[in-house]
Structures are given as C-alpha cells and as structure tokens.
Amino acid sequence: xxxxxxxxxxxxxxxxxxxxxxxxxxxxxxxxxxxxxxxxxxxxxxxxxxxxxxxxxxxxxxxxxxxxxxxxxxxxxxxxxxxxxxxxxxxxxxxxxxxxxxxxxxxxxxxxxxxxxxxxxxxxxxxxxxxxxxxxxxxxxxxxxxxxxxxxxxxxxxxxxxxxxxxxxxxxxxxxxxxxxxxxxxxxxxxxxxxxxxxxxxxxxxxxxxxxxxxxxxxxxxxxxxxxxxxxxxxxxxxxxxxxxxxxxxxxxxxxxxxxxxxxxxxxxxxxxxxxxxxxxxxxxxxxxxxxxxxxxxxxxxxxxxxxxxxxxxxxxxxxxxxxxxxxxx
Amino acid sequence: xxxxxxxxxxxxxxxxxxxxxxxxxxxxxxxxxxxxxxxxxxxxxxxxxxxxxxxxxxxxxxxxxxxxxxxxxxxxxxxxxxxxxxxxxxxxxxxxxxxxxxxxxxxxxxxxxxxxxxxxxxxxxxxxxxxxxxxxxxxxxxxxxxxxxxxxxxxxxxxxxxxxxxxxxxxxxxxxxxxxxxxxxxxxxxxxxxxxxxxxxxxxxxxxxxxxxxxxxxxxxxxxxxxxxxxxxxxxxxxxxxxxxxxxxxxxxxx
Numbered sequence: 098x099x100x101x102x103x104x105x106x107x108x109x110x111x112x113x114x115x116x117x118x119x120x121x122x123x124x125x126x127x128x129x130x131x132x133x134x135x136x137x138x139x140x141x142x143x144x145x146x147x148x149x150x151x152x153x154x155x156x157x158x159x160x161x162x163x164x165x166x167x168x169x170x171x172x173x174x175x176x177x178x179x180x181x182x183x184x185x186x187x188x189x190x191x192x193x194x195x196x197x198x199x200x201x202x203x204x205x206x207x208x209x210x211x212x213x214x215x216x217x218x219x220x221x222x223x224x225x226x227x228x229x230x231x232x233x234x235x236x237x238x239x240x241x242x243x244x245x246x247x248x249x250x251x252x253x254x255x256x257x258x259x260x261x262x263x264x265x266x267x268x269x270x271x272x273x274x275x276x277x278x279x280x281x282x283x284x285x286x287x288x289x290x291x292x293x294x295x296x297x298x299x300x301x302x303x304x305x306x307x308x309x310x311x312x313x314x315x316x317x318x319x320x321x322x323x324x325x326x327x328x329x330x331x332x333x334x335x336x337x338x339x340x341x342x343x344x345x346x347x348x349x350x351x352x353x354x355x356x357x358x359x360x361x362x363x364x365x366x367x368x369x370x371x372x373x374x375x376x377x378x379x380x381x382x383x384x385x386x387x388x389x390x391x392x393x394x395x396x397x398x399x400x401x402x403x404x405x406x407x408x409x410x411x412x413x414x415x416x417x418x419x420x421x422x423x424x425x426x427x
Numbered sequence: 428x429x430x431x432x433x434x435x436x437x438x439x440x441x442x443x444x445x446x447x448x449x450x451x452x453x454x455x456x457x458x459x460x461x462x463x464x465x466x467x468x469x470x471x472x473x474x475x476x477x478x479x480x481x482x483x484x485x486x487x488x489x490x491x492x493x494x495x496x497x498x499x500x501x502x503x504x505x506x507x508x509x510x511x512x513x514x515x516x517x518x519x520x521x522x523x524x525x526x527x528x529x530x531x532x533x534x535x536x537x538x539x540x541x542x543x544x545x546x547x548x549x550x551x552x553x554x555x556x557x558x559x560x561x562x563x564x565x566x567x568x569x570x571x572x573x574x575x576x577x578x579x580x581x582x583x584x585x586x587x588x589x590x591x592x593x594x595x596x597x598x599x600x601x602x603x604x605x606x607x608x609x610x611x612x613x614x615x616x617x618x619x620x621x622x623x624x625x626x627x628x629x630x631x632x633x634x635x636x637x638x639x640x641x642x643x644x645x646x647x648x649x650x651x652x653x654x655x656x657x658x659x660x661x662x663x664x665x666x667x668x669x670x671x672x673x674x675x676x677x678x679x680x681x682x
Contacts, residue, residue: 301482302529302588306543306595307519310511316546320533 167368171359172375180355181376187269187351188338191277195337196330198277199284204314206289217285224282230343233275237347239266268349272341280337287329291322324395331388335381342373352376431457433599433630434479439488441474448474449485450654456599461631463641463662466651467677472634475651476601479632480521481514492521493598519547522592526604528584530576536563536587537572543595555594562590566620582613586620593624600624602633638681642666650674 157163171177205217224232240262249256295318303313345354356369434456441449448471456462464472477483478490481498490497498514499506509517531539540559544550550558563569566586576584585605592600602621606614618640625631625644635641641648642662649659650671658671669675 296529298525298527298529299531302523302525302531304482304515305480305518305521305523305525306591307515307517307547308543309515312546316542317531321531324533 162367164365164368167363167365168371168375171356171365171369171372174359174372176350176355176359177352177372177376180350180352180373181380183269183349183355184338184341184351185380187272187276187341187344187349188334191273191280191341192330192334192337194273194277195280195284195333198281199288202281202285203288203292206285207292221282221285224279227279229276229279229340230346232279233271233343233347236275237266237268237271239271268344268347271347272344272349272351275347276337276340276344280333283333284330287333288322288326290329291324291326292318294325295321327395328388328392331384331391335384335388338380338384339377342377433458433460433493434632435489435491436475436479437489439475439478439485439490441471441478441483441485447654449478449488452488452654452656454649454656454659456630456632458630459628460646461625461629461633461644462647462649463645464632464634464649464651465636465638465641465677466657469653470651471654472651473603476603476632476634479599479601480518480523482523492517497521515547519543519595520598522595522597522600524585524588524592524600524602524605526607528576528581528588528608530584530588530591532576535573535575536568536579539576539587540591540594543591547595559590559594562593563587565593565623566590567616580613581609582616585609585617589617589620589624598630600629600631602631602635604634604636606635606637636681638666638678650677652677 202217202220205213206221208214243262245259246262246265247256247259249258299317299321300313303317308316341351342353344351345357348354350358352373356373360366360369432455434454436452436454439449439452440447450471452471452475454462454475464475466472474483478485479492479497484498495517496506497517498509500509501507531542534542537556537559540562541552541555544555544558545552560569560572563572566589568583568586568590571579571583571587576587579587589605605621606617609617614637618637621631621633621640622644633641633645645662647659648662648665650657650665650669650673652673657673658665658669665674666678669678
C-alpha cells in the first residue's frame, strides 16, 4: 500500500469520476443496451482509400491518351489469340518437363546414393542461382558453343542423327528448355518436401506386405505426397504462366510478343499491354479455380477433417451408397 | 535344431554406435506357438521384432524364418544381402501389425486389404476383393469396407491392419505393441481379434504391455531388458514366480 501510495489517488479519482455518474439502477436490466464506440480512424482510412482509388480511376478513364476502343478491338484479334495459344502451350510443356524432371531430382536428393544426392543438389543450386531470362538466352544461343546436335554410339562415325543447332533451337524450344529446366529445380524442392511429408510408417507398412521399393513409391508414397505437392505446384504453374512472357525476349510470339508485334505497327503500346494483361488475368483466375477444385479432389480419405461442403457432401453420399449396398446384401 | 521351429534366432547382435540394442539374442518360436515379448521400453523388443521381417538390419547372428534367412543368403560364414525383390517376397509371408496402424489413408478399407494380394501376389481383382471382404468380416468390419481409415476409430483401424496382414496368408504374424496407441475402451476389441487368431493356430510374436492378454493367450512369455533375453517360460511361471530380479521389478511396476 505504502509503496504504491503515489498511484492510488489517481486511480481513485478516475474511479470516483465514472462512479459518480451512476445512479442506482431501477429499470429492467434486460433492456440495457451496449452502444458501440465510433471508430473514427477506420472511417478516415476507408474514406482516404476510396478517394485515392477514385482519383486513379478518373485519371485513367478520363485520359485522352488511352483509346479504350482499341482495347476492345484487339482483345479477340487473331494474332492475340494465337499468342495466347502459344503461351498456354509453352506453359503446359515446360511444366510437364519441370514436373517429370523435378520428381526425378527429388528422388535423387532423397536417395542413399551419395553421388546422385550431390549431383541433384548441384543442379538445384545452379538452376536456382542463374536468372531464367539468362538461361533462356543461353539456350537460344547454344549454336555458339555446339553448332550441331548429334545422337550416335560413342566412338563410331557417322552419328545416327544430326541436326543444325540453329534449326532445332527455335525461340519456342529455347523457352521450354530455359524455363522448364530451371523450374524443375523449384519443383524438385516441392516434391522433396511432399515425399518427406509422408509418414515413414507408410513405407514400412508397404514393405511389410511385401511391396517392392518401386511399388511402394508409386502406390503408397506418391499418391499421398501429391496432396502436399499439388497446391504449391499449382502456384508454380500460375506463376510460370506469367513468366512465359520473358520468352518474347528471344523472339517468341506468345501473348506479350504478339501484342508487341501489333503495337510496333500501330503504336498503341499501352492499349495492347492492357489487352495482354486482360488475358493474363482471365487465365490466372481460371487456373486458380481449377487448382481449388483439384485440391478438393485430392482430399479423398482426408475429408473427415475438411469442412468443405463439396467434400462433405461426397463423403456423405458415399456412406449412403455403401450402407444401402450392405442392406441389399443382407 | 528343432524341426518344429518356425523362427530360429541365435546370437543376434545389433548396435547403434556404442549402444547395444540387441545383445546376443537367442529365441525359438515353434509353429502355432504364441509368444509374448515383455520388457521396459528401450529393451530392444521392437527392434528384435522388426529384424524378423528385415525392417531393421542386424550386425551378426542367425535369424531364420521357415528355414530361410530373412534378408540374407548364407554362404559359409558370411551373410550376403538379398536383392530387394527377394526380400519383398520373403516379407510378404510374414504379417506385421504396427503400433500406429499405418493404414494407407488414401485408400478405402477394402483397398487397403486388397493392395498386397493385388500387387505382390498378382491375384485377380474379384478374388482379392472376395477374400478381403471375408477377412474384414472376420475382424468384425464387414460394414466398413468403403470407409477411409480416417473415418474409423483407432480400434477399427487396427483391426483393418490385422486383416491387411492376413490377406497375404502369412505363416507368421508379428505384432508391435498393437494396443499401445489405443484408447483404453478400444483395446479389448483388438485383443479379442488377436485371441481369435491365436486360437485358429496362427504363429504369433507379440510385443505388448497387456499382461492379462499375455497370461491368457501366450504359450510362452519372453522377458527382455537391455537388449538381452532375461528369462522365458510359460506365462504362469514368468508372471507369478519370476526368477530374475529385473522381471520381478518390471512386473511390479506395470502390474
């Protein structure tokens, strides 16, 4: 008491000030209502944000330098649609390459063989250290180092197959290799995480019923790892879909390249960039939705813990079906 | 050596660095016999069990199941590791039930039980399913064939795990603390399935803390501590009148 005596008078004063407003309460307690405080700060921030947005939209819409008619005119232009097709094909191919190679790299990194472990680590290290744009340009200029690409039996002449590197290394091929081989390193890390996320007991149980290492990997470990791998790989896919725009640098006419080709002749640079952006937004939105649905599907066997209505409905219907089946059997 | 012996272990040793996990283990299990291994944690009983189907390797010693080394081929005084394919084939004849069930969560109960026969034995789908339904009926889960493991209680999951092991018609069943991860009220249902299995003549090696089960079902109890077999004998003898001080103090603690 004595040591705190300096603080006490203040507290008591505050207590008395509020207390003195209170008269003995005689009304119906259930009619007492709480009145929320006005949160002034929130209103100020919200208003400021809305005002800034309004200014931005006004500056864009009212801008005499942007021709919105041009945007609408070119959204479904044949060249833009072809460019979009190229972008999609490039994304699918490079991700397919990255996923296949990524799984192999992940298995190598987790294997007991020290050489494959180190090799895979070096691959991941280098591919993640060099910018993909640089890698893509290197592939495009491969002819500077190897003028011909040949397949043959070592030590015998002539080679079975031989191509001129410049003919093979089109912008498209350079883009698939440059982006796909680098992306494989990222996918490898995701897959490795997924494989490590599967309980060791699963492998032991599979071995205990006599499954081989490969059977265990394919039938037990990988299906469970997918559940952990798909969400981040989905993100990678969406991210790569946009990164393919770098391929315009080596002269590939994907979505950005196509819009730049058009703007090079009509000088509507910003309008065509908006056209490209619109398609990037549309496709990214669709991919995100597909990813969401795919994750739902992969939740099979784990639905108990998910609160998603679709998963629950499916589980519910399955139970109903199995119960009916058993009733029939009886 | 007794021709009746299904499992013969002699002079088995294993160490992790300086730690001797198995220190000169010798043990024989006859066909149709139920052996319960008791002992404090860290006594090496789980490691021993896992050596029997080669989930663990050992450093030296003899370990034969049905007259064959598991995981190794003997040439003179040397044991050569077998190919992974051979090991897999050998393992498929020894059923194993784990403490944490280890059911495959992405497969239904029926698919869990069918997987081994389908993939390892190349049994036809229809035959595998019929057999799986029969086994699930035997462990009292006929009504749960299309459920996923996560939708079952621990006791039900463990019974599925037993059915999964039985689906490969094993000549020997290993149980690694099959009830330790279960809530007390679920232990009985698993033990009763195991009891029924023992009555049907299955050769079983059970690592457990269930003294009552050991007393009622085991033909023999083996007590292990610090990587050694301290003593073994019929349940009545070991549980009621242990000769060794360590067995006595263990039973006093657990009982």
